[in-house]
Amino acid sequence: MTAASSARKNTTQSGTGTAVIFILFGSTGDLAKRMVLPSLYELHRRDLLPDGWQLIGNGRGDRTDDEFRQHVKDAIEEFGSDGSVSADEWASFAETIHFAGGGFSVDDPGRLLEVLDAARGAVGSAQLVHYLALPPTTFVDYTKAIAAHGLAKDSRVVYEKPFGTSPDGFRTLDEAVHQSLDEKQIYRIDHFLGKESTQNLHVLRFANGLFAGVWNREHVAEVQIDVPETLDIADRAAFYDATGAFLDMIVTHLFQVAAEVAMEPPVSLGADDLLDARESVIAAFRPLDPTEVVFGQYDGYRDTEGIPEDSTTETFAAVRLWVDTDRWRDVPFLLRTGKMLDHSSQRLSLVFRAPADGPVTDTPKDGTVLTFDLAGDGAIDLAVTIKEPGSGTDLSVAHMTEQLDEVADGLSPYARLIVDVLRGDRSLFTRPDGLAHVWEVAAPVLANPPAPRPYAAGSTGPAAADDLCGGSGWI
Numbered sequence: 001m002t003a004a005s006s007a008r009k010n011t012t013q014s015g016t017g018t019a020v021i022f023i024l025f026g027s028t029g030d031l032a033k034r035m036v037l038p039s040l041y042e043l044h045r046r047d048l049l050p051d052g053w054q055l056i057g058n059g060r061g062d063r064t065d066d067e068f069r070q071h072v073k074d075a076i077e078e079f080g081s082d083g084s085v086s087a088d089e090w091a092s093f094a095e096t097i098h099f100a101g102g103g104f105s106v107d108d109p110g111r112l113l114e115v116l117d118a119a120r121g122a123v124g125s126a127q128l129v130h131y132l133a134l135p136p137t138t139f140v141d142y143t144k145a146i147a148a149h150g151l152a153k154d155s156r157v158v159y160e161k162p163f164g165t166s167p168d169g170f171r172t173l174d175e176a177v178h179q180s181l182d183e184k185q186i187y188r189i190d191h192f193l194g195k196e197s198t199q200n201l202h203v204l205r206f207a208n209g210l211f212a213g214v215w216n217r218e219h220v221a222e223v224q225i226d227v228p229e230t231l232d233i234a235d236r237a238a239f240y241d242a243t244g245a246f247l248d249m250i251v252t253h254l255f256q257v258a259a260e261v262a263m264e265p266p267v268s269l270g271a272d273d274l275l276d277a278r279e280s281v282i283a284a285f286r287p288l289d290p291t292e293v294v295f296g297q298y299d300g301y302r303d304t305e306g307i308p309e310d311s312t313t314e315t316f317a318a319v320r321l322w323v324d325t326d327r328w329r330d331v332p333f334l335l336r337t338g339k340m341l342d343h344s345s346q347r348l349s350l351v352f353r354a355p356a357d358g359p360v361t362d363t364p365k366d367g368t369v370l371t372f373d374l375a376g377d378g379a380i381d382l383a384v385t386i387k388e389p390g391s392g393t394d395l396s397v398a399h400m401t402e403q404l405d406e407v408a409d410g411l412s413p414y415a416r417l418i419v420d421v422l423r424g425d426r427s428l429f430t431r432p433d434g435l436a437h438v439w440e441v442a443a444p445v446l447a448n449p450p451a452p453r454p455y456a457a458g459s460t461g462p463a464a465a466d467d468l469c470g471g472s473g474w475i
């Protein structure tokens with residue numbers, strides 16, 4: 001092992017420095033296949049899993065270890081970051097993989113306890129990590145089963161999103177998990193927080209005087225978080241129709257990103273301080289005004305198999321959010337997302353004000369914009385107004401762009417968040433006080449949702465969303 005990889009390993013060991021047994025509930029499902037299993041292999045290849053690593057997949061059906069290993073390999077080949085699996089790297093990963101079928105409930109642990117005993121026999125005392133890649137309706141039952149079978153003590157439990165699908169559902173789930181677990185054992189995933197660009201938000205802001213001093217209402221005219229998608233919802237119709245764009249994206253991912261922008265400076269960039277700063281500012285989000293919310297539904301949505309022909313679920317949502325702190329008072333945070341739009345991107349932009357007085361009076365709106373491209377490996381772009389080179393005096397906009405993967409290899413969001421679970425670092429996970437406020441902010445819209453406006457597939461969505469920007473448009 002090189003000194004560098006040794007140093008990396010030390011920082012990614014579980015908090016106790018012991019082996020880790022990672023129990024993946026829902027291991028045969030869609031999320032496991034697309035995200036979790038390929039991310040675990042990414043960490044294995046990059047030497048970021050601790051020594052003594054063991055992976056146990058759980059499911060209600062029965063499979064042999066070899067059948068499950070083949071499932072994992074297929075998932076990595078189809079969804080992994082480079083799609084290839086080298087024989088040596090795979091062999092050393094495969095031997096850590098086991099399957100415990102027969103489900104898992106309070107009354108019946110299936111084969112899990114027996115497979116876990118064997119894994120403990122192989123590695124000795126181990127940090128348990130339970131990852132619930134399960135339908136959210138099962139979170140309470142699985143949490144109770146973990147506790148009932150003596151697997152809760154000192155373990156870490158990762159909950160997929162959504163952590164509650166309504167204000168009441170959130171409270172019930174929150175109370176149920178706290179009956180079995182301490183808050184410090186709980187990791188609620190929001191994968192937008194695991195994106196390289198999102199993490200660069202606070203570093204760029206707090207490590208550069210150029211930005212630290214202008215991160216406020218005096219200098220920033222508006223903040224835009226814009227996540228259009230060309231994707232449709234055909235392969236998850238039932239889930240999507242029961243959820244809609246507002247809950248699937250706005251009050252989850254985009255609110256967390258908004259909180260990353262809006263937070264007050266934390267005491268340090270340590271896990272607890274960062275978590276505290278991000279989740280506390282959500283308390284200052286003003287409850288949304290339904291007249292500042294535009295919903296849309298793409299033409300043809302109701303023709304999709306599994307979608308009721310009278311569905312009013314929104315496939316597009318745009319909101320104007322206000323953050324009532326001294327730093328951000330009267331600065332609109334404009335959030336927009338939708339399915340089946342003309343292009344896909346994930347952009348967070350801070351639009352800076354033109355100088356209030358001075359000799360240049362006709363600066364373009366996009367003349368000073370700091371943009372974080374959250375998609376893929378991430379990028380940061382600073383747009384500035386310049387004189388167009390040449391004999392004239394016309395103004396032009398120049399872009400200084402850094403692709404983050406040109407600086408160093410990043411980690412995919414799920415890989416990054418799993419590393420943090422292994423380290424015991426909760427800074428990029430959500431907290432119940434923040435989530436409770438999210439439901440208060442969403443409540444007026446849930447009580448009085450705007451009727452979705454139709455929009456053509458492949459368009460930019462309902463034109464009414466442009467009015468939220470005060471007519472000056474989305475960046």
Ligand SMILES: NC(=O)C1=CN([C@@H]2O[C@H](COP(=O)(O)OP(=O)(O)OC[C@H]3O[C@@H](n4cnc5c(N)ncnc54)[C@H](OP(=O)(O)O)[C@@H]3O)[C@@H](O)[C@H]2O)C=CC1
Pocket residue numbers: 025026027028029030031032034058059060061132133134135136138160161162
């Ligand atoms: N899929 C995605 O792209 C994303 C998913 N998520 C979240 O991840 C979680 C898992 O999603 P996804 O993988 O799509 O879900 P799936 O519907 O694919 O379910 C995952 C697995 O859970 C098990 N399961 C299903 N129903 C039950 C049940 N009633 N009781 C016990 N086990 C059950 C099944 O395994 P078996 O039959 O072997 O028991 C299934 O393979 C959800 O919370 C979802 O919201 C979050 C972001 C994106």
Ligand SMILES: O=C1O[C@H](COP(=O)(O)O)[C@@H](O)[C@H](O)[C@H]1O
Pocket residue numbers: 229231248249
């Ligand atoms: O959680 C979700 O996120 C995806 C977008 O995620 P990304 O991996 O492309 O960053 C979104 O398409 C999906 O509807 C939502 O459930």
